[in-house]
Amino acid sequence: MTFQAQGSQDYLPMGDPPPSRTGASRRMYVWVGGVLAAMVVAAVVCAVYATVANGEGKQSPPAASASKKPSPAYTGPPYGAAVGLDDELRSGDCLEATWPKFQGLPQLKPAHCEDDWVDGQVVSLLPGKSLDQARAHAEATCQKKHVKLTESLPDTRIYALVPSKEGWQATQRTACIIFTKSDHGIAGPVGQFRGVGDELFFGNMGVGDCIRLEEDKEGEDKGAVVPYLQDCSEEHENEVVGFVSLKGPDYDKAADASYDQCVDAYDVELARSGLEMGSYTSEGAFDSGFTWGVCVVSDPDGEQLPAGHVEEFEDAMPSGNAQSSNGREV
Structure with a gap:
């Protein structure tokens, strides 16, 4: 991972992970990878049976008029065997996915949002009147509901996971899940599921985020610069204003050009x-298909930026209008 500041051709290292995730620490995955995770939800099935007391000397009612016991609720995979989840998803759950070329149904399994490098996260649940309605409209509804979030991130898509026919009887809710379009993964929680002080990654750092940079002074990525989320309502160190699509035949040339791309993309706002x-760029992320550079502004004298978003860049912030452009791709 490298960071290039205005007027400088020097780069600060941003720790990239090893090729294999097996046995590696979370910090080793800074800015690259793609795996997912979700938290398992416990399901409790209760059946209540009523008994009819018969008075002394009275005969029991005929079998034909006896109350029927309710059918037990469906307890199989709510989204079907192919998806692989045993329990209904909750908003905020993180997921690990196997989804070749994003064709067909994804194979999903739960993982921990903070400790694992994740591919996606459930950002909301949509109740539905019928399974047919969910199958016909859930995808568009999820996209419309979360357009502001997807606008703020450079490489994401919204996917509507509708329960199976049997699972619908038990859940009647569709999960709106955010994934990346590449194999990089979102890495960690997105949007409202993050907290001030959380470590950020390429996949979950968005336009409008306020961040501080700290050098990792120990561990496997010693010397790497790590971004952490700050509260934009207070003074902050840096602000993410956009993304640029990296150009060039290889990573080194693309990284060299990223600073000029950011300046060109926001030249008017920058001057004002x-x-x-x-x-920011990352060779590991680039190799995994995340071909974006992150554009960040800060005070040239090293002072804190005032509370709130930088006024000159507000037009570049996500609007929530599906037809708008936040100036990310240049």
């Missing part, structure tokens, strides 16, 4: 604000 532009 008097701020300093910086760009």
Whole structure:
């Protein structure tokens, strides 16, 4: 991972992970990879049976008029065997996915949002009146509901996971899940599921995020610069203003060009604000298909930025309008 600041050709290392995830620490995965995780939800099935007391000397009612016991609720995989989840998803659950070329149904399994490198996260659940209605409209509804979130991230898609026919009887809710379009994965929680002080990654750092940078002084990525989420309602160190699509035949040339791309993309806003532009890139992320550079502004004198978003860049912020552009791709 490299960071290039205005007026400088020097790069600060941003720790990339090893090729294999097996046995590696979370920090080793900074800025690359793609795996997912979700939390398992316990399901409790209760059946209540009523008994009819018969008075002394009275005969029991004929079998034909006896109350029927309710059928037990469906307890199989709510989204079908092919998806692989044993329990209904909850909002905020993180997921690990096997989904070749994003064709057909994804194979999903739960993982921990904080400790695992994840491919996607459940961002909401949509109740539905019928399974047919969910199958016909859930995808578009999920996309419309979360357009502001997807606009703020450079490489994401929304997927509607509808229960199977049997699972619908028990859940009657569709899971709206955010994934990346590449094999990189979102890495960690997105949007409202993050907290101030959380470590950020390429996949879950979005336009409008306020961040501080700290050098990792120990561990396997010693010397790497790590971003952490700050509260934009307070003074902050840096602000993410956009993304640029990296150009070039290889990573080194693409990384070299990323700073100029960020400056060119936001030249008017940059001139008006008097701020300093910086760009983030990662070779590991680039190799996994995440071919974006992150554009970040800061005070040229090293002072904190004032509370709130930088006024000159507000037009670049996600609007929530599906027809709008936040200026990410240049």
